[in-house]
Structures are given as structure tokens and as C-alpha cells.
Amino acid sequence: MSQTGSLTSWQIFFLMIQTQVGFGILRLPNILQNTSKGDGWLSVLVAGVFLQLFLLIIWLLLRRFPDLIYSEITTFLLGKHIGTLVNIITYVYFMVTASFVLLQFTSIIKEHLLVTTPYWVIGMLMMLTCTYLAIGDIRIIARFFGIISILFLILMGLSFFSFLLPVDLHHILPLGKSGVKDVIRGSKDCLLAILGFEVILFLYPLASKKGTKFLRTITWANVFVTGLTTYFVILCIMVFSEPSLRHIKYPVIYFLRPLHFQMVDRLDLLFVSIWIVPLAASIVIYLYLGSKSLSFFKGKSSKLVLMNSTLVFILFTIVKKDPESQQLYSSYVEYLSYTVVFAIPCMLLLFSYLLKKRGKEVSQ
Template sequence: MITKKTSITKFQLYFFLIQSQIGIGLLSLPNVVQSTAKGDGWISTIVAGVIVQATLLIYWFLFKQFPNQNYAQITKIIFGKYIGKLLNLIIYFYFILTGSLALILFINCINLWLLPLTPLWVLSLVIILASIYLTISELKVIARFFVIASFLLVLLIFLSFFTYSLPKELQFILPIGNSGVKNIIMGSNKSLISMLGFEGVLVIFPFIFDKEKGVLKTVSFANLSVTALYSYFLFLCLISFSPNQLKQVREPVLYLFKALSFKMLDRIDLIFLSSWIVPMTTSIIAYLYLSSKSFSRKEKSFKSIVMLNGIIIFVISILPIDEKMVGQLSKYVTYLSYVVVFLIPVILLALSLVFKTLKRSGNH
């Protein structure tokens, strides 16, 4: 039974989606997009935002048909018990693998920049224990934490203003559209993967308080905010680094801050990264919650499932994975995202509308 006590407000939903989407991907996106879209990478991110908005519209229409069911329940209603269970298993693996990939990238970044002598398993254990501790709480508690964590985005934007004192070259992005439509679309695909997290609404929709109105506006505003933030930092990096530099620099946003120096403060990049640990952790918390909620139906078993999923994500993160294997895991997550985030919801909506039409014609 979903009550006001266990549900979240639309205000909290906004920050839940933002914190699910923004994390480690923001730091490396300019480098990732550079290989295809080059100077038009910021356009690719806007295109990705438009695709996300179209997907959110599909989710909204789907939940108009099933207002009190979540993703896993809808698959069973439409496809039946057995196919529904198979699809839910795919959805579960997607959430687990995405959470594991986020954790691997997170600990690698911390190990490279902040704590090079600390074993990766120690970093992973600390992060996953903190994530489990928060995830076993109610969704309302998680959402409240995400609201507080979002204030660190203000720090990120504030610090970015100081980078305008560094040399900038608009020539790097000119002429606009020079990369071609094909490369911009390919770049938008890479931006889309970095912006994943919005699919969380598929699981938490039934827990939104007063969801009859305003939900589409809230998720759309969250998508607009994330798209604007990603596009802004992509644009900032594109005019700050030459194309060759962007290819070589893995986390351009951190290198942007590294160039800043003040009389009383130095290594702004390390100060920023220390605070950015929180938004990177929220992505893992979100995927740990989503994987557990898509698997567990009963509140009593939820805590046990969270702990089990936390152990699975931890074990995957400490496997001896080199950079090539991380790239391979990223490909698997990308392919799974096409199925779980885009394909299945479209099929569910199409079939639900067909069944509704057949039911109406049968009544006549």
C-alpha cells in the first residue's frame, strides 16, 4: 500500500532524476563525444536531450494506462507470467550492470586522481556500504538525500565561472555543423549513454504523490536541466581544449579545474573531486535501489535483496578488469539500455493501446 508517508513529491522526483543522471559521466563526456562529433559535441548532447524527452513522453503515455503499476508489473500484465519474468530478469541485469559500471568508473577515477595507493577493493567497499546503508531506507529518505546532494551542482557551476579567466578559442567549434549529421547523431548516442538514469521513473512512478497531474512537467524540467548542464560543460571544454588535447585527456572537466590556481587555494580539481564523490555515489544508490525494487515485491524482503545486490555490484567492481574489458562492459550496458530503456517501453505502450482498442471493439 503506497501512502503519503512512503511516497515522494514531484519536487523530490526532480532531484531524484537529476542525481540518477549526473555523476561520473559528466567528467569524461567531452572526451567520449570528441571522437565522433568533434566541435559539434554540444549539439549531440542537445539531440540526446530531445531523444530523452521523446522517451519520457512514451513513459508518460504508458503510465496513463497503468497508473498504479511499476515497470516490472506492467511487463507481466502485457506479456503474461513467463515472458514477463524473463523480461524482468533482463531489466534486473541491466540495472545491476549499469550500477557496477558506474562503480568501476568511479573507483578508477578516485584511484587515479585522489588515492593512488589505496586498493580498489577498499574504495569499492566503502562506497557500496554507504550505498547499501542509504538504499535500505525508504524512497522518501533517499529522495531527501538527493535533494541535499544537488546543492553540489551549484558548486560545480560556480567553479566553472572561474575557468573563463583561462584562454578560450571559439575557433575550435567553428564552423557549426562541420562534423556532419551522421557524426552528430553518433555523438548523441554517446551522450545518451552518459545521460542514462531517467529510466528510474519507470520503477518509482507508483510512489509519486499526487501523480495525476504535473509529473510530465517535472520529468521534462529534470531532463531540460540535465541536458543544459551537460551541453554547457561540453561547450566549455570544447572551447578550452584543442581537438588533439580532448582526445588525450580522459576527464577534461577535472583538467579544466586543475588549471585554476589562487593565492590561498591550489589544486581546485582535487577539492572539487572530493565533493563530487557524493553525486557519483547517488548514481550507484539509484541503480542499487532500482535493481532491488524491480526484483523484490515485498517490503520485508527488500532489505535482504538490497544487501545481496550490493554484494553482487561490489564483486563485479573488484574483478581484475582492464581498460579494454571496461569498454566491453560499457558496450553490453549500451546494448541492454536500447532494450530496457527504449524498446520494451515502446512495445508495452503499443500492445497496451492495441489491447485497449480490441477491448472497446469487443464491448461494441
């Protein structure tokens, strides 16, 4: 990877939020109607707290091996063979998740913008763009993510127009009406919607500021993503009634559709066009991380990125585009994410304490 200390705290912050903010937020208010309903925004806050605990666990693991990337930590703790197997599972997770994001991306674009364009054309154009950026150095990717983060301000500005519509605060009142059990159940769906924080597993050795300063950076990134997600969930709950949210697949897009102005029409299409960039950013970072998760690969990383892009596109073309197939594919991604993102880092941290191993034992 790049030289140690080449990423600033701001760049790590932007890398994390751009990876987390993807298609999951667009559909989250609809999904939460099956569990916490009007208390969906409380589920988001609970998920943010849970996520912070996992970030702490990951930080404790990375702090013990400050000069090793994640794929090197696994082989150091688990041995060459088991560690390589874990790295392959992690690689599969990145590829499957990238193809799932691409699948959701093409579905959104075809439904709202390019109705008559074939799925494979939209997917191929997206992959060509993402591959070009993923081949670059992580510092270039981080700078690009920092520049496009200004789009969040534009998205927030567009969302303010929704207050011109009738909004009902009673849709989120009384607080806690769904019960603690349903709020916690809803937090599970929220965790899956804001996945992407696993990017920090490969960033710690490159951080210019490690230790508690690194923890502070990823904490503020978590606060930002949790706050942004909570805002959009509350907004959709107030704009739409509960029965409406159950039938609207992407409420975060549709809440702007009723607005019409003399010079600007269909703000929802403008909103979708801007949201394309965070979706692309998620694919870019997954392609890049996939190339770094296979530590045994000795060739140029650019070749591995090209291989990753081809594999992602093949998976994308294989999966059927009907809702049932997409739901089944989503379940596979969900179970794989529990293993790779949550279970394996916890297991590695436990082994590092039991085996009393630290990064300083590795000869550099």
C-alpha cells in the same frame, strides 16, 4: 513500496537528475571528439530532444497503469512467466550498471585522489555507504538527493574559474562544421552518458501529482540535465584544443588543473571530491530499483538490497581494471541499456494498445 502520493514533484525532479548526472559527463567531451568534435554540444542538444521523446513514451505507458510499478506492468501485459523474465533482465541491467558506475568511480578516485589505495578498498567503502542509504525508504532517499543537489551550484561556481584560463570561442565555430550525420552519431554517445531517466518507471505510482504535471516535472529534469551537460561540453571544447581533448580521458576534471591560487590549490581535486556524491547517488538508486524490479521476491526489501550490494561488489571485483576490459564492459552495458531502457518500454506501450489493457482492469 511506499504509500501512493508520497513523493512531491520536487523530489521526483531531484531523484531523476541525481541518477542521470554521473561519470558519463566527465568523459563525454573526450568521446565526442570521435564523432561530432567541435559540434559536440549540438549532439547533446539533439540527444536531449531524443530523450524527451522517450520520456513521453514512458509517460504514456505509466499513465495507462497509474497504480502499478514497472515490474507489475510487465507481468500484467506479458503474463507471469514472460513478465518475470523481463523483470529479471531489468534486474540484471540495474546490477551491471551499478557495478560499472562503481568501476568508473574507483578508477577516478584512484587516479586523482587515493593513488596507492587498492581498488577493492575504495569500492568496498563506497558500497557500504550506498547500501546504508539504499536500505531506507524512497522518501528518505529523495530527501537526501534534494539536499545534495545544492552541490550542483558549487560545481557550477567552481567551473566559472576556468574562464580565468585562455578560452577560444573559435573551437566551436563554425556551427555545424562536422555535418548533420556526425552530430546525430554523437547524440548516441550523449544518450548513454545521461542514462538514469529510467528511474521514473518505478516512481509514477508514488507521485503526488500525476498526469501532465508528472510529465512537466520529468521534462524540466531533462532540460536541466541537458543544459548542464551542454554547458560542460562547451566549456571543455573552448578550454582545450581538439587534439588535446582526444588525449584527455576526463576533460571535465582537467580543465581546472592549471589554476593555482595562494590559499586554494588543485581545484580539480576539490571538483572531483564534490562529484563523488552524484556518483554515489547513481549507485544508491540502482540498488534500490534492483530490489523493486523482482516482484516475485516476497522477503524484506532490505535483504534484497544487501544481496544486490554483494552482487554488485562481486561483479566489480571480477572485472579487470585495465582500459581494454573496462571498454568491453562498457559495450555490454550499452547493448543492455538499449534493450531495457529503450526497447522494452516501447514494446510494452505497443502491447497495451494492441491488447487494449489499462491499469483499471487490475483489481487492487
